[in-house]
Amino acid sequence: MKLPLLTVLFWTGCFGVMTAVGQVPVDIEPIQAPFEMPVLERPSFPGRTLSITSTGAKPSVLCTQAIQKAIDKLAAKGGGTVVIPQGEWLTGRLILRSNINLRLEEGAELHFSGEIKDYLPVVRTRNEGVDILSLGAMIYACEAENIALTGSGKLVSPDTGCELYLRQEGGVEETLEGVPLEQRVFDGADQTKIFLPVFFGPVDCKNILVEGVSFEQSVFWNIAPTYCKNIIIRNICVKSYGHGRTDGIDIDSSVNALIEYVDLDCGDDCIALKAGRGNDGTDRNRPTENVVIRHCTLKRSVGGVAIGSETAGKIRNVYAYDCMMENPQTAFLIKTRRPRGGGGENLYFEQIHIRSCKTVVSIDMLGSARFVGDWAERFPARPVGKLTPSFRDISFKGIVVDSCSVLMKAIGLPESPIENVTLQDIQSPNGQMRLQDIGRITFQ
Numbered sequence: 001m002k003l004p005l006l007t008v009l010f011w012t013g014c015f016g017v018m019t020a021v022g023q024v025p026v027d028i029e030p031i032q033a034p035f036e037m038p039v040l041e042r043p044s045f046p047g048r049t050l051s052i053t054s055t056g057a058k059p060s061v062l063c064t065q066a067i068q069k070a071i072d073k074l075a076a077k078g079g080g081t082v083v084i085p086q087g088e089w090l091t092g093r094l095i096l097r098s099n100i101n102l103r104l105e106e107g108a109e110l111h112f113s114g115e116i117k118d119y120l121p122v123v124r125t126r127n128e129g130v131d132i133l134s135l136g137a138m139i140y141a142c143e144a145e146n147i148a149l150t151g152s153g154k155l156v157s158p159d160t161g162c163e164l165y166l167r168q169e170g171g172v173e174e175t176l177e178g179v180p181l182e183q184r185v186f187d188g189a190d191q192t193k194i195f196l197p198v199f200f201g202p203v204d205c206k207n208i209l210v211e212g213v214s215f216e217q218s219v220f221w222n223i224a225p226t227y228c229k230n231i232i233i234r235n236i237c238v239k240s241y242g243h244g245r246t247d248g249i250d251i252d253s254s255v256n257a258l259i260e261y262v263d264l265d266c267g268d269d270c271i272a273l274k275a276g277r278g279n280d281g282t283d284r285n286r287p288t289e290n291v292v293i294r295h296c297t298l299k300r301s302v303g304g305v306a307i308g309s310e311t312a313g314k315i316r317n318v319y320a321y322d323c324m325m326e327n328p329q330t331a332f333l334i335k336t337r338r339p340r341g342g343g344g345e346n347l348y349f350e351q352i353h354i355r356s357c358k359t360v361v362s363i364d365m366l367g368s369a370r371f372v373g374d375w376a377e378r379f380p381a382r383p384v385g386k387l388t389p390s391f392r393d394i395s396f397k398g399i400v401v402d403s404c405s406v407l408m409k410a411i412g413l414p415e416s417p418i419e420n421v422t423l424q425d426i427q428s429p430n431g432q433m434r435l436q437d438i439g440r441i442t443f444q
Helices: 064-076 278-284 369-376
Strands: 049-051 080-084 087-091 100-104 108-112 123-127 130-134 137-142 145-151 154-156 198-203 206-211 214-216 229-234 237-239 249-252 255-260 263-265 271-274 288-294 301-307 315-325 328-335 343-354 357-364 390-401 404-411 419-424 433-436 441-443
Touching: 049 064, 064 080, 064 087, 064 100, 100 108, 123 137, 123 198, 130 278, 249 255, 249 288, 271 288, 271 315, 301 315, 301 343, 328 343, 328 390, 357 390
Parallel strands: 049 080, 080 100, 087 108, 100 145, 108 154, 137 198, 145 206, 154 214, 206 229, 214 237, 229 255, 237 263, 249 271, 255 288, 271 301, 288 315, 301 328, 315 343, 328 357, 343 390, 357 404, 390 419, 404 433, 419 441
Antiparallel strands: 123 130
16 A cells, blocks of 8 residues: 655754754644643743853863853742853753753853763762662753753763763663662762763653754763653754664653654664663653654664663553654664563554664564573563563554565563554565564554
8 A cells, every 4th residue: 555645854964854844843733642642831931041151151161160050040040041152161960950941052062071070979860770879961950840951052972982981880780679779879989880971861850841952972871851741852963873872862761752853863772762670660660651753853773763671660652653764773673671571552653764774663572691591581481470571552554664674573472472563554675574472463
């Protein structure tokens, strides 16, 4: 069956996502989804503005204190917009407060330090689904409301030769489960390891806007709201292709999110939805739900849109449509592992044009022995319990593929088969599929 033309045309450069009728619309169009989606509005800010130069910031000199002073001064008055003017500015970790919009003017470049000391003291954060106390984020916020990162400037990460990158811990160990949060401290003291800070990482915040800015040369995940509510990410650019673990956008145990008109070129997943890991995540039981992704250009990556692999709190109510993907390894990457718990449901992908990829759809619940040992073996079937993941109610409709090696690989668990997958109006030059431990699958 021949599909209608996609409704959005795409330009491949950053900030070049173009609609069929012109530039990215200023107003946020009504959100329509196959589930009940709350209305999302931009946070509003008082009319006050304050330039970082008025609190002592100078170009090319570490000016963390001056920028933070501007943020805190304006927050104490009830909020407003802190302005990063044209020029190159060097900083360590910044902490946004309620009712603060951090705006980068055209030509402004905010360069971040690569030294551990510039991200201390440790703060509450999450790494790969496990709560810890570590460096947090280059731009951080905790329990704040009405915060924004806007403008047309650039945020630039340190390079991979920096102290942060060289002293990083590779991943969170399962042995942290059961350890109280106050004992999960990773501050780099006495040459111990640290966990890399994400670029922008609000925790437990509400009403968040990221718009217009670009993120370059990241060392870890770029935009990663955790335990947040009401998130708008639009018209931003991420350039992190070149080394691994540099996801573009990670929505983690957060609800009500709109991602639109973004241009992501990433060294890992472009957009990943997560919800905690193992007992840590199932005990907290914080899902990611009500996420709409539209009018996006997703480029080189491991996964174009990924679900998991940390899904303990469940991923549900996701609608991605009217997007272009250019050469991801896997366009739709849905993944978990046996001992991680959770899973996902009500996942809808429609009107996506994939120019080239290795695999269009991959649903993998086994993982690899490298990470989970003999849990990655299909048999024996394991008893169904607290950490048994499940995936169900997944729909792919109107997907156009120019080139691929495999259409679909779906590997469930014998004790928890993948249930109710629908493929409708799929155009692909390759129909190769591998299905294992999958229940009902419908082709239309």
